[in-house]
Amino acid sequence: MAREQFQNLTEPMYYILMALMKERCGVDIMEAVDEISKGRVKVGPGTLYTLLDKFQKEDMIKETEVQGRRKSYIITDKGRDMLLAEYKRLITMVNDWEFLEKGEN
Template sequence: MAREQFQNLTEPMYYILIALLIERCGVDIMDAVSEISKGRIRVGPGTLYTLLGKFEKETIIRETEVKGRKRSYIITEKGKQILLDEYARLNTLIKDGSLYMEEKQ
């Protein structure tokens, strides 16, 4: 089921998983997403914690530490495979379109 649900990641999902290649808490994830995307993608707390809950339920990420209200997470091997699959899919889109798009420029 998880593979179907996360077969094509949204941009926030993709950048959150990239951010979680390193253990981070929620605020650090939001900052990392903005930094990695050069400010193009900003994830608010509502979106972030909704996605973290879904990812955790499907064992795409795991919680690593809880200090009061601060929770930290990291991507799992399953999550890394989903991220790599999405990276390959995006590269395929670029390759497939490159000949056609270069002609239009």
């Protein structure tokens, strides 16, 4: 999977990676996304497990524990780098908006 797929993270991608700053299983990830986003972003199991699989294949997260069907994951350095790059991209966009607003007043 090429880097281009993760050039810009979707909101679910962004929040899942943020949730994985701490080791969590799938249910805990969904709850953390809901909590971090204050209920604004909802991630269902289909989306979650599809993204976890893609993130794992790209070494953005790693599996840390398996207990029966329950798997836990944590973000890798590569995943942190991607998350930070997206954070910086979003800040740049906000700053561009603020610049535009100041220039029109």
